[in-house]
Amino acid sequence: MLPIVKKVSGFYNAYVLGVLTVGYILGELGHYLIGVTSKQTAIELDYGDKACQQNNTRFTRHELPKQCSLVKEEDSCLALTYNETAYCEWNYNGLGIDYQILAGPTFILVFTIAGVFMGFAADKYNRVKMLTVCTLIFAVAIILQGTVEAYWQLLLLRMVMALGESGCNPLATGIMSDIFPENKRALVMAIFNWGIYGGYGIAFPVGRYITKSNFFNLGWRMCYLGTGVLAVLLAALTGTTLKEPERKAIGEGDRTKDGKKIGLWKVLANPAMIMLMIAASIRHSGGMTFAYNADLYYNTYFPDVDLGWWLFAVTIGIGSVGVVVGGVVSDKIVAKMGIRSRALVLAVSQLIATLPAFGSVYYDPLWAMITLGCSYFFAEMWFGIVFAIVVEIVPLQVRSSTIGVFLFVMNNVGGNLPILLDPVAKMIGFREAFMIFYAGFYGISSVLFLITCFLLEGKPKDNDSTTAVGEEKIDGLEAHTRQMRGHDNSVFSVDEVLPHNGRPAVIPQHLQLSSNGQDKYTPVTRESSRL
Secondary structure, rough: OOHHHOOOOOHHHHHHHHHHHHHHHHHHHHHHHHHHHHHHHHHHHOOOOEEEEEEOOOOOOOOOOHHHHOOOHHHHHHHHEEOEOOEEEEEEEOOOHHHHHHHHHHHHHHHHHHHHHHHHHHHHOOOHHHHHHHOOOOOHHHHHHHHOOHHHHHHHHHHHHHHHHHHHHHHHHHHHHOOOOOHHHHHHHHHHHHHHHHHHHHHHHHHHHHHOOOOOHHHHHHHHHHHHHHHHHHHHHHHHHOOOOOEEEOOHHHEOOEEEEEEEEHOOOOHHHHHHHHHHHHHHHHHHHHHHHHHHHHHHHHOOOOHHHHHHHHOOOOOOOOHHHHHHHHHHHHHHOHHHHHHHHHHHHHHHHHHHHHHHHOOOOHHHHHHHHHHHHOOOHHHHHHHHHHEEEEHHHHHHHHHHHHHHHHHHHHHHHHHHHHHHHHHOOHHHHHHHEEEEHHHHHHHHHHHHHHHOOOOOOOOHOOOOOOHHOOOOHHHOOOOOOOOOOOOOOOOHOOOOHHOOOOOOOOOEEOOOOOOOOOOOOOOOOOO
């Protein structure tokens, strides 16, 4: 570390969280900028659909005799006038299957596959160094996106950007899990994973207003160039000021009672983990639908109203409060109800968010933004809590690997489902399809999270802790996945449990058991609760 970091070591953990979160925000800003700049990008690079659009903001949509978006033919579009002034144009609108492929599948394809390998690598190699390289890769890719001259170049660079971003979550999650205690875990994960929503929240004003400002006559390209340069600086900061934390592992919690190590695939095959993946995937799909299409939706239906700063305020301001509240509430009630409470918070929050989410699509701008704010407060509680559950219910030796696989499933399902928005929109309309894939998926995820809640274990009862070793009926996999009370992530260091250093593994004395199975520091009348 640099000397300046040592002087403020008391704030080091908060500093690490800040650096990791800002880096994540920049990566997601580069990811979601395409959703805001797509119209301008499509006009220059010739991709996507063409449609009739209002081009004269001197008129409000209520004054016009006919809305441009209702006209489906070019000649009829150009013939529309008001007070002898043409107010429509036939041009690329930034939508279409080309855009959906660019925004979703090509990015997700690389992101998810690379994310699995990043998760496995994070369990073995220096995570800070890997994160530095990953940040540098996506930073350079974002810069180069601002120089493209063809659609295929943009497509390729988004895939390179996905490669870099794929390491951010598993690497950063592993680092944070090793430096923050359990009672702050959901809040920390929520703050970090808010980087996704922070990224696309900032994308609204950056994509809209920097493009309109046309700095150095670069238009939309300046958005990418500026974001990429900041990300390069973050990569340098990550590599020079962060240190690799000591890995914390668990002892007997990672093995069955007969001493066999629990494998990754056994953990992933558990019903609770499978249901959590499905629920998270559906919820993620709703969020991705909004992220990729919100700006285009509001521009299509309300072309005379500038909602850029409104969208920024809702996603950044209200979303931030929701993220923090969700993390705090989850951390507080988990002590009373066990890990099950986190899933309950997910189910309730997404249920409450569903109805106002429908309102944000149904109403005109003012009430659309009000209901969006109400929805966002509850909706954005989900991401950090999901990964707090994952961190707590899997053995630490496969923690990063599990996160990588979890992200692979969640992003493949959630990231690719929005591609169906385009064909469905052509059948029933953009607004109706947007409503289904965005708000409708919130409601579906709420039900799935509720089902997950019943597959997780509640707070252990007192008599559960007095079960004798010889009477234990739950073996290996069942003990670690069905009875998901969580793993203690703060007890053992690597040297204490892993004989890689040439010394036998030693458990701290105050946690050792005597030959008869009793805790050495517990009266013999009370049996140990460590098994």
